[in-house]
Amino acid sequence: LGRVNEALSTLALAVCERVGTPTDYGAKTTKALIQDRLNITSREANRRTDMAKSLGGRVTLTGQAQPPLFPLVADAFNEGRLSADQARVIKDCLTKLPTFTSQDNRDYAESTLVDKAPSVRVYDLRAIFARILAHIDPDGQGPTDATDRTMYKVTLHARDNGDWEICGLLDPVTGGVLNGLLTQRTKIAKSVEGSLRAGGSGTESGVLEDGTLVDMTGQRLSAQEWIYERFATLIG
Template structure:
């Protein structure tokens, strides 16, 4: 298979720089059709490979918490995109050979395949396997004319075509299935941009959408005739105000043993002169004006760092990795330090590099921040961790994974 795919890759590569401008219009259209069909065929192969890797547990064997995280690292996918591929690969492997064949033949797209699979599952639950097979055939034919959105709408009444005697009773089941899919597909993605801002994208299920609107709608109206904010800006400010209200309740869970708080990182020179720009423990940058404003009604915890980002002074150390020592660890590691993990500090435990039971001290030089999965993985695998010369953690993979055992670092958390 690898050799065949390599040949196909070479053939596609040869077309990349081909002079498309020299082709007449009908050949351009024909080439587009072939390229599109080839995409679908490759998608079918990709799903087959993903299903096999997921079934073998390759991700956990190589240290990832799940296949979606492993695919993100391997293929540079987003987690939602990776999960959608895994779900589709699992669905097609679970008894939908007709859908898989249509995808392999280049007749449908992965998005259409997902719609057909979801609809067939609903039909099978309500009307049995025979009706589900008929539904796959009908929807596959419709897929030649309709995009995934229209195909899903048509699928809500597919029983009118394949099982009209139970169509009305099954319509309710279809609505319930749609609600379950909404619950399954709910997600919120926070994407950090280069200037320190966050981009929020996601899909809320009906209940969360109602809660969200109930919380921000009262805060989104213009504050007066001179309010020049756009609707989007008012929603942004409303969300920020909801977060402030939640923090003021004092009822939020602790973050790794500490209450919700602001940690401002600065250099020694800036600390002894004028307050400079601040960095939160999440890695986001704040302007000096924002830092001063937040400091008016929040606990300010100054931390002094050396040139390479080592923590020089955050207060008295304690026996456990809590308080000032944990804050120092958060400032240094920014989150789970295991390579490829993006878990934030509040999801992490403090791990003794040299175990406490073996006489290891509770100190910054003997600690590393790890999420629950990678904390367990480090204890039960051949991975080892050490501090490099610059004071930051690096992980040595087992020889079976990397014979040269080149140290690896986490690149998801920005370093000071």
């Protein structure tokens, strides 16, 4: 009953993660919401929201349903065959699989850990995974240029004055696209800035691609400022 109760709680939290609006309840995030409402620690709230993201159903940006990240673990957890601790340890192990691991090997690792879990200690699951990992990656390391997909992220944080801080790590393709979108505009803007200056008049002018003259007096932005303005335009 305890396992089923925890599974139902995780499923409910997964729904809140997908369609809930924490701000309606005065919270910035789902984690903050349950930490306040359930009077639990930040660590426990983080554990529960992480479980919900990994073992709950997901949707794409277009609203299409997707299975959980670890469907076999999710099924066993929801049916009460796995405890929350067992499910968490298996999830943590599976996220450590090298990025080059084939889907067949990922399925094998997940099914093996789920099958073994009811008959071994939680501690033993890590030892079983270590043997699986040694079989998948006998050299103990993947390609030197491989990056764990879980490391890619973008985080936003609201400051008290209403400003937003953004930071993150992008994969090569995404980063290249974004850099191109930002710096292309920057190069165009800087070339416009210096393309024409009215001699002796005390004004600075630029020429747009269609030949239009633009008064740029006092508007000489730095490269970083141009990139920011382009980024703000893309978001808008």
